[in-house]
Amino acid sequence: MKIPVIYNLRSLRQRPVSTLTTAVGMGLVVLVFIAMMALSRGFRAALVDTGSRENVIVLRKGSDTELVSGIGRNTAQTIAAVPFIARGPEGRPMVSPEVYVLVSLDRLTEGEALVVARGINPEAFEVRKNVEIVEGRMIKPGSPEILIGKSIVDRFANTGIGDKINFASRDWTVVGHFAASGSAFESEIWGENEQFMPAFRGEVFQSVTFRMEDPSAFESIKTSLESDPRLQVDALREYDFYAGQSALLSQILNFAAVFIAGIMAIGAIFGAINTMYAAVGARAPEIAVLLTLGFRPFSVMSSFLLEATMIAVLGGLLGCLFSLPINGIVTSTTNWQSFSEVAFAFRVTPDLLLRGVLFAVVMGFIGGFFPARRAAKQPVVQAARQA
Numbered sequence: 578m579k580i581p582v583i584y585n586l587r588s589l590r591q592r593p594v595s596t597l598t599t600a601v602g603m604g605l606v607v608l609v610f611i612a613m614m615a616l617s618r619g620f621r622a623a624l625v626d627t628g629s630r631e632n633v634i635v636l637r638k639g640s641d642t643e644l645v646s647g648i649g650r651n652t653a654q655t656i657a658a659v660p661f662i663a664r665g666p667e668g669r670p671m672v673s674p675e676v677y678v679l680v681s682l683d684r685l686t687e688g689e690a691l692v693v694a695r696g697i698n699p700e701a702f703e704v705r706k707n708v709e710i711v712e713g714r715m716i717k718p719g720s721p722e723i724l725i726g727k728s729i730v731d732r733f734a735n736t737g738i739g740d741k742i743n744f745a746s747r748d749w750t751v752v753g754h755f756a757a758s759g760s761a762f763e764s765e766i767w768g769e770n771e772q773f774m775p776a777f778r779g780e781v782f783q784s785v786t787f788r789m790e791d792p793s794a795f796e797s798i799k800t801s802l803e804s805d806p807r808l809q810v811d812a813l814r815e816y817d818f819y820a821g822q823s824a825l826l827s828q829i830l831n832f833a834a835v836f837i838a839g840i841m842a843i844g845a846i847f848g849a850i851n852t853m854y855a856a857v858g859a860r861a862p863e864i865a866v867l868l869t870l871g872f873r874p875f876s877v878m879s880s881f882l883l884e885a886t887m888i889a890v891l892g893g894l895l896g897c898l899f900s901l902p903i904n905g906i907v908t909s910t911t912n913w914q915s916f917s918e919v920a921f922a923f924r925v926t927p928d929l930l931l932r933g934v935l936f937a938v939v940m941g942f943i944g945g946f947f948p949a950r951r952a953a954k955q956p957v958v959q960a961a962r963q964a
Contacts, residue, residue, distance in 0.1 A: 582883065586887075588884060589884065589887060589888070592852075595852050595855065596852070596888055596891075598848070598852075599845075599848050599849055599852045599888050599892070600888050600889075600891040600892040600895055601892065601895060602844070602845045602848045602892070603845045603848075603849070603888070603889055603892025603893065603895075603896065603937050603940055603941065604891075604892045604893070604894075604895030604896035604898075604899055604937075605841070605845075605896065605899070606838055606841040606842050606844075606845045606892075606896065606936075606937075606940065607838075607892065607893050607895075607896025607897065607899075607900070607933040607934070607936060607937050608896045608899040608900050609834075609837060609838050609841055610834055610835075610838035610896075610932075610933055610936055611896065611897070611900040611925060611929050611930065611932075611933045612900060612903055612923070613830060613831075613833055613834030613837060613838065614830075614831065614834045614929050614932070615900070615903065615904070615923040615924050615925045615926075615929060616830055616834075616908070616923060617827050617830035617831050617834065618923075618924040618926065618929065619908075619921040619922050619923050619924040620823060620827060620830065620910060620919070620921050621820075621823040621827045622759070622921070622924055623759060623760055623761050623823075623919060623920075623921035623922075624760070624761050624819045624820065624822050624823035624912070624919070625816070625819055625820045625823060626707070626758055626759060626760040627757070627760040627761040627762055627815075627819040628814070628815035628816035628817070628818055628819035628820065629705070629706070629707075629788075629815050629816060630792060630814060630815075630816045631663075631788055631789055631792045632704060632705075632786055632787065632788050632789070632814070632815035632816075633786065633787055633789060633795065633798060633799075633802075633812050633813070633814060633815060634784055634785070634786045634812075634813055634814075634815045634818050635648065635656055635784060635785040635786070635787075635802060635810045635811070635812050635813075636648070636783075636784055636810060636811050636813070637809065637810060637811070638803075638809045638810055638811050639811070640811065641914070642822070642914050642915055643675075643677040643783045643784045643915070644677060644679070644783070644914075644915050644916075646677075646783045646784055647778075647781045647782075647783060648674070648781065648782045648783065648784065648785055648810065649780070649781055649782075650780055650781075650782075652785075652807070652808055652809075652810070653674040653782050653785050655805075655807060655808060656672065656674075656785050656787070656802070656808065656810075657670050657672045657674070657785070657787070658670075659801070659802070661789060661790050661791065661794060661798050661801075662787045662788065662789070662790060663787075663788040663789060663790040664790075665700065665703045669700065670700075670787065671700055671703050671704050671787060671788040672700060672704065672785060672786070672787035672788075673697060673698055673700050673701040673704045673705075673785070673786045673787070674698065674770065674782040674784075674785045675695055675696055675697055675701070675770070675782055675783060675784050675785070675786065676694075676695065676696030676770055676773040676774055676777060676778065676782055676783060677693065677694075677695055677696075677783035677784060678693075678694050678773070678777045678778065678783075679691045679692070679693060679694070679915070679916065679917055680692055680694045680744040680745070680766065681744070682729075682733045682734070682742065682744075683733060683734045683735075684732060684733055684734070685731070685732060685733060685734055690733075690909075690918040691916055691917045691918060692729060692733070692764065692765065692766060692917055692918055693764065693765040693766065693915065693917045694723075694744070694765070694766045694767075694768065694773065694777075695765050695766070695767050695768075696767075696768055696769065696770040696772070696773035696774060696777075696782075697767050697768070697769070697770060698769075698770055699715075701767070701786075703788070704786055704787060704788050705757070705762065705786075707757050707758040707760065707762075708755055708756070708757045708762055709755060709756055709757075710724065710753045710754070710755045711727060711754055711755060711756045712727075712738060712753060712754040713738045713751075713752050713753030713754055714752055714753050715752075715753065716752055716753070716767075716768060716769055717752075718769060718771070719769075719771070719772075720750075720769070720772070721747060721748065721749050721750060721768075721772055722749065722750050722751075722752045722768065722769070722772075723742070723749045723750070723751055723752070723766050723767065723768040724751075724752065724753045724754065724755050724766070724767040724768070725751055725753070725754050725755070725766055726754070726755060726756075726757065726762060726763035726764050726765050726766070726767075727754050727755065727756050727763050728759075728763035728764050728907065728920035728921075729763070729764050729765075729766075729918075729920060730754055732909065732920065735751070736751060737751065738751055738752065738753065738754065739751065739752075742766075745773075745776040745777055746776075747776055749768065755767065759921070759922060761819070761912070761919050761921075763920065764909070764917070764918060764919045764920045770782070786815060795814055798812065799812040799813075822912065822914040822915075825914075838936070842936075842940050845892075845940050845944070846940050846943050846944040847944070848944070849885055849888065849889070849940065849941055849943075849944025849945060850944045850945075850947060850948060852888070852944075853881060853884070853885050853944065853945045853948035853949065854947075854948045854951070874954065877949075877952055878949045878950055878952065879949075880949075881945060881948060881949035881952050882942065882945050882946065882949045884945065885941045885942065885944055885945020885946075885948075885949065886938055886941045886942060886945065887941075888941055888945075889937045889938050889939075889940055889941020889942070889944075889945075890934065890937065890938060890941070892937045892940075892941070893933055893934035893935075893936070893937030893938065894934065896933050896934075896937060897930045897933050897934065900925050900930070900933070901925060903923045903925060904922075904923055904924065904925035905922050905923065906922060906923050907920055907921070907922050908920070908921065908922075908923070909921070
């Protein structure tokens, strides 16, 4: 015979304080677990969404980041002339040679941070379909003007339209803000190539990005570019390039989520053990009656495990509820590949919420196992004497 579930629900209602205390403890552990995983998800999404599967990014051979790459004008022109590049509305090749440097900006709070300054040409907005100016206007050719990504507008000083920012020993006028679907581009400053090149590294680009006419032909395009002795470059699918940049920090954040939540989970498990042991001790006469009525020890053990699992599910749901307000909160960290600041938002997704509940159920099962086994092994006579 199985003990009805209503018996467990009645028991939980009789112990509201201890039940709720244990559930809240588990909920806080689930909150930390989900928050850390959402942090990792947000950072990875910001970088992965930066790249397009239809684009190729070309770097100097052996370079793993744009920061250490260098491509001369002649090489960039040769790449722009290859036949497999898509054409824009006016028939111009959709290719964007770009300068990539780091500049130091003052935070609105205190201190400084390194931010990417990217030199572009007008085709950059055709190559990157997810980038659009949301306020202000496009930079004018030949002018010391810049566009600011919207993710850093509220984080750094002098980023409003009409403000001036000083870097590379020059004043640059902010003429617009741009959005890029939450990608890492929103944490950058964009200016004209011909203005950035003499101010920074001279006549050299750090990368060349172009849209493929046929994305399925990437492998042959890669082989063609990398085998050309004139170029000495590496070609990567832009999506894979940015996904690779997020891998290291994402792994660290995921490990931190498991490690920190694991330590807290030990405390929550002990809380569940204490709660269930107290329940077993208080209900010894009930256990004796159940065993006397013919319920098997396994049924008694299963009933107490179910009770612990109910508390855990409640804790998991509370943890999910606690975590919902952090979804979309913007924070920032350092991209260890480029040493620049990247702003991104916490991403609390349905699968993370499900993982949080499952994590709580595991804690509840472990916390309830030993008290449940003790309840099942109690001699009937001994349990009855405690009445």
